[in-house]
Amino acid sequence: MESDSVSKSAQVHADTSFYRRALYTFSGAHFLNDLVTTGMVPALVVMYKHALHLNYTQSTLIVLVSYITSSVIQPIFGMLTDRRPRVWLFSLGVFLSISGLALTGIAPSLGWLLLFIAISGFGSGVFHPEASRGTHFASGSKKGLAQAIFQVGGNAGQAFGPLMIPLFLIHTGIHGLIWLIPIAFLSLILTVPLLRWLNGKVQAGTKKKTIEGENNIPGVIMLILVIILRSWCQIGVVIFLPFYMSHLSIQASETLNFIFVGAGALGTLFGGMISDRLGMKRLLVVSMFLATPFALILPHLHGVLAVLDLLFFGFSVLSSFSVSVVYMQKLLPKNIALASGLSIGFGVGAGGIGSVFMGGISDVFGVATVFTILSVLPLIGAIISWLLPNEKTLGKTA
Missing domain, CATH: 1.20.1250.20 (MFS general substrate transporter like domains)
Structure with missing residues (x-):
């Protein structure tokens, strides 16, 4: 013994x-x-x-x-x-x-x-x-x-x-x-x-005969919408920022993009660290809501203020990136790999498709209109996130 x-x-x-x-x-x-x-x-x-x-x-x-x-x-x-x-x-x-x-x-x-x-x-x-x-x-x-x-x-x-x-x-x-x-x-x-x-x-x-928890399809649909909106916002900034700030050199524009994505990486780590205590739904709502003012004022800033705004914008909007993967796994406890594919792969793919759509808008109405659209996407995402089921009611994953 x-x-x-x-x-x-x-x-x-x-x-x-x-x-x-x-x-x-x-x-x-x-x-x-x-x-x-x-x-x-x-x-x-x-x-x-x-x-x-x-x-x-x-x-x-x-x-x-x-x-x-x-x-x-x-x-x-x-x-x-x-x-x-x-x-x-x-x-x-x-x-x-x-x-x-x-x-x-x-x-x-x-x-x-x-x-x-x-x-x-x-x-x-x-x-x-x-x-x-x-x-x-x-x-x-x-x-x-x-x-x-x-x-x-x-x-x-x-x-x-x-x-x-x-x-x-x-x-x-x-x-x-x-x-x-x-x-x-x-x-x-x-x-x-x-x-x-x-x-x-x-x-x-x-070897387990059953997997605890049932798939929550309505919750999956709502979370996919949030992921798509966040992906459109992220990829929209990365693609159209160099066009919008055309007065800058290509290297300067790429540096701003690096600041935005790099801040998002830090936000991803921070969001994952506090989500186990704060709660995933709460973090989704707060992160998308906090990103809204930074998205709204970005087109009106220049120089150092634009850099600072991109730092806070990237950090807040992408702090829910890893959380949405775990949330999707809780919503689809019987299909863990599918949950990952929907939250990671489909989100990125949808962002690419959205960039084509926004490209058409920029051809007709101008790049400034694209940034106006991007500024309201986090707010819509926050509202949909608030409608998601609480993760504590979803049961346990295997």
Whole structure:
């Protein structure tokens, strides 16, 4: 009996120590994945255009293919892996996302370029559901904090992606992307050792006859609306800020975008840290409501005041990013991977589609009208968040 007690104690200690290792591995892999997909791909469009002599329509196909393969169909991967988990997709996904982008450096034509972009996007699409499921298993009772650590990795990758373009390619041109191949193999060294642990968690979960809690479809629909509004707001600022502040240089505009997204990464971490105490619904409402005044005054500010506003705007509007993932998992306790696909992938994809819609508005009414629309999106999101069911009434996830 004593040896059994010692054995159980040792196992608990091992699980506790491996919890941190797993969590930071998921976050690190998320950084590498989003660095090359949502971070570098949009910033590389100009270089692809010049290297392959593309027109604007052909150039937009690059982003469209990337968004469709990496984000829009991510919920489909989530549904498939909920029925039959495939933990190896975690490692394969991040490997394909990096190596696919690396191969675009030697693409001889638009067709080959789109194929390699699709491979990279596909890798990102299959990576996210399994990585988010693994974060769920590794989180223990601190769901919000764990998901925040995971999401900060992705947000940091998005922020640093554009900054890598001049640093990495200034001397090599587009062909220098092929040197990302060693990083792709490095990702395997980082992720493969975790597969045995992840498979054990998945197998333990499938042995349970029932999963506590029922799927709340009305709540899912409302939360998806909030995620879409937040994504439109985020991507709208990133895409249209350089056009709106056309008096600034491209480098200055990219710096402002980095400030906005970087502040959002800090907000994501902070939101996850306090959500386990404050409550997820309350944090969603407060964060979206606080973002509203900063969104309203942004078009009227310049210089240092604009920088400060972007800091507070990004921090507040994205502080609910990781919380919405955990909230969706509570609303869909029987479909954890699908919940991740809806809250992460679909949100990003919807933002890309929304950017096209806002682009049409800017062509007709001007960029200033886009920023007027962006200023009211957080307020609408706050109202819808207030209508969400309280997470304490949703039952427990597995």
